[in-house]
Amino acid sequence: MKKHLIGRPVPRKEGRAKVTGQARYVDDLVFPGILYGATVRSRVARGRIKGISFGEGIPWHEFTIVTAKDIPGENYVALIAHDQPYLADGVVNHSEEPVVLLAHPEKYLLEEARRAVQLEIEPLRPTFTIEDSLSKKEIIWGEDNVFKSYSVEKGNVDEVWARADFIVEGEYRTGAQEQLYIETNGMIAVAIPEKGVTVWGSMQCPYYVHKALMALFGLPADKVRVIQSETGGGFGGKEEYPSMIAGHAALLAWKSGKPVKIIYDRAEDMAATTKRHPSRTRHRTAVSKDGKLLGMEIDFVIDGGAYTTLSPVVLSRGTIHAPGPYSCPNVRIRSRAVATNAPPHGAFRGFGAPQSIFALERHLNRVARAIGLTPEEFRQRNFIQPGQTTATGQVIRENVNMNHLLERALALSDYHAKTARFARENSGQRRKKGMGFASFMHGAGFTGSGEQYLASVVELEATPQGRVRVLAASTEIGQGTNTIFSQIAADALGLDYDSIEILKPDTASVPNSGPTVASRTCMVVGKLVEAAALGLKQTLVGSGFLQEGYTPAGFERACKRYIESHGPLKSSSQYQPPPGIHWDDATYYGDAYGTYAWAVYVAEVTVDTVTFETEVNDFVAVQEVGKVIHPVLAAGQIEGGVAQAIGYALYENVVWNEGRMLNSQMTNYIMPTAVDVPPIRVFFEELPYSYGPAGAKGLGELPMDGAAPAIVNAIENATGVSIHHIPVMPESLMEALAVTEKAVERA
Amino acid sequence: MPDRANKVEITCTVNGETHSFKAYPMARLLDVLRQELRLTGTKEGCGEGECGACSVWIDGEIANSCLVPVLQVAGSEIKTIEGIATGEQLHAVQEAFISCGGAQCGICTPGMVMAAVNLLERTPRPSETEIRMGLAGNLCRCTGYMKIFEAVVRACQATGVKV
Secondary structure (H helix, E strand, O other): OOOOOOOOOOOOOOHHHHHOOOOOEHHHOOOOOOEEEEEEEOOOOOEEEEEEEEOOOOOHHHOEEEOHHHOOOOOOOOOOOOOOOOOOOOEEOOOOOEEEEEEEOOHHHHHHHHHHEEEEEEEOOOOOOHHHHHHOOOOOOOOOOEEEEEEEEEOOHHHOOOOOOEEEEEEEEEOOOOOOOOOOOEEEEEEEOOOEEEEEEOOOOHHHHHHHHHHHHOOOHHHEEEEEOEOOOOOOOOOOHHHHHHHHHHHHHHHHOOOEEEEOOHHHHHHHOOOEOOEEEEEEEEEOOOOOEEEEEEEEEEEEEOOOOOHHHHHHHHHHHOOOOEOOOEEEEEEEEEEOOOOOOEOOOOOOHHHHHHHHHHHHHHHHHHHOOOHHHHHHOOEOOOOOEOOOOOEOOOOOOHHHHHHHHHHHOOHHHHHHHHHHHOOOOOEEEEEEEEEEEEEOOOOOOHHHHHOOEEEEEEOOOOOEEEEOOOOOOOOOHHHHHHHHHHHHHOOOHHHEEEOOOEOOOOOOOOOOOOOOHHHHHHHHHHHHHHHHHHHHHHOOOOOOOOOHHHHHHHHHHHHHHHOOEEEEEEOOOOOOOOEEOOOOEEOOOOOEEEEEEEEEEEEEOOOOOEEEEEEEEEEEOEOOOOHHHHHHHHHHHHHHHHHHHHOOOOOEEOOEEOOOOOOOOOOOOOOOOOOEEEEEEOOOOOOOHHHEOOOOOHHHHHHHHHHHHHHHHHHOOOOOEEOOOHHHHHHHHHHHHHHHHHO | OOOHHHOEEEEEEEOOEEEEEEEOOOOEHHHHHHHHOOOOOOOOOOOOOOOOOOEEEEOOEEEEHHHOEHHHHOOOEEEOHHHOOEOOEOOHHHHHHHHHOOOOOOOOHHHHHHHHHHHHHHOOOOOHHHHHHHOOOOOOOOOOOHHHHHHHHHHHHHHHHHO
């Protein structure tokens, strides 16, 4: 029996279709008699809708027009809270809020018509900043503008300040970031009142869309069908928003009786759909003179935008990651997600952790300097060790060795020699070089009891030809779901890679294996694939048709004989928490994640002190991720995540005006190009995790967490300037350097 | 709204085949390829010439088809991603994109392959800088470009063996 696909770089399952242009994305699908849909949006950040008028010169009778009153079921996007309407009814709470939907067979005319709809909106006083929201000057959501708050307590942080040798305080901010998947959001809907609603589109989570459409139309589960088309990137940006656009397409289809396609253009996609939550983190840290952390008080606030969407869970992950991979006996974290009149912020790779880890890894460099230690010495004295507990009281059971990861990363990047050389050579140079690093971890799977609530299911089905189909709602969005599921199933069954088929996620035929988010697809759903495959084998062995030591031909014969005598050959597996995992939602205490991936990233930068541009010259990413299922795909995840994080640190600046994104174009929102990225050198350490498939953990989000603080630490090393926010635009670096020079002159 | 009467007859060669069709002169080549000729391998990423997902060749030159009015290609030879493989035989660059992991979500891949093949036709042994510059007009959000660079290098080696 063969068994070695795991760990090998087998070809991507759908690779051939992608390199030849044959892969079908939603905008490639053709439906006869299709209408195109468009969305008329508020343009006022907060106000009361007084009237809607339809301008002259447009043949309005040819149009399908939908407003809130046309909604057959509930007017909310079902997710966590039910506060976000599909179409504004009476009031608007952000400037991209959908108010009217239009459909017409002719795209050009549709665009003219969209511009001819006039909304009369009486403005109300809006709130745009975290500070204004917290001040409650204007209550724009609920009773206090707070979507969610958490409180984490470990030890007694109040008693450490008096005995601390050093107390270091700081405030750190991160900006919004656009996911910028290259395929914009899009959906096609067919809706017939007596038959139900079917949508095809670009998405991460078919069952989220399914749940939302059931509520919107008041339909039972079997009357709503959601089918994923090939999806051109997600990164979290296609986690919750597809429910909105699917609902809009379906409402137009319901009213018109025709298929309706809505494809956002880039400007609409960037301005109206979710972005990463902006954040503000305040740290107060108590340290002893021998460099041990005594206490950490952390205040973490994220800007959720106008509606709840996923902010409570983004906040949760950001909160739990805020104290990082360090041991500290006394920790208090207070965190809040607050409302503003910006379009709702949402899921983006890392999901709150990149924000709070940026703050921590910048702050700890300042703490180290305050007590006269190098950044690496300070961290080495405080890294969490096996047997120690996190801020939520989780005992680290794995053989974590952060110190080893740090030493390896510093050696691979030649950190010590380069730091010394740059310190000698920078003086008097226009272009100053620097080194910086960050140490961090990322929890895989849903936070706390999330996986138990999801209770994900995967099914496998064998054909009489001995082929095995994997049925799961987990989507291929570029990260390699199809490929790794095939490797896992093939190895568990001792079959060839090509004998495994992955069914396209379609809620009419696949069970709910949960959303494709949270670094959970490989570790959590992959484990279910493995368990279902072993179950399938057991069924065949138990039936007497298959003997251990079988060949693929023997497997095929056994499948055929089983199906002839017993009917369909299926196996399913449902999530069970690993033993010994406990989490208390009420006290926010316990095992926040089944396991974590651990990492140290090192950046080498050059800062031009005339143009104030920063370039990243080298990047070393060392991480422990459990067993690597596919070395090329895994490295690809890390490289791609690091590149996104370079953009987060240096280029990707969302410019806001009155709650609207002004630079919603690729021309003026800048992401890294082929000439901007440094060599990204990826190194894995593999300590098999007992409850992941073949020992794998999750790794997709991890690379988003550490690169930004590593880069900003390197900027500080190069220039001596301590920057407390990202993105570090040349303008802000110029300002910071000017302030430093003045301070030097005065001294 | 464009007047239907203003459509003009345009003849050009696409992937070696001659096509004649009626189109508005200012219609985007991208839309004509995707809608009239059903060649949907060419993708739209931004519609303003920044991302390169719509890259095609016009008379051997790489171009963003979202910025090209179709009238401009009358009489031209156009190549799209559908014309890169020879029957079932993938181009060395396509093979290398699969084996190196140069394609993840795949939406930038057709344009990226068009740019990479074009680069190798002009510069058979590109330096790292030439590879980066040659692909600078094509944005990829998934890969961080490392595996795409590797794929171009591997494709050079593969074609080198044949020579």
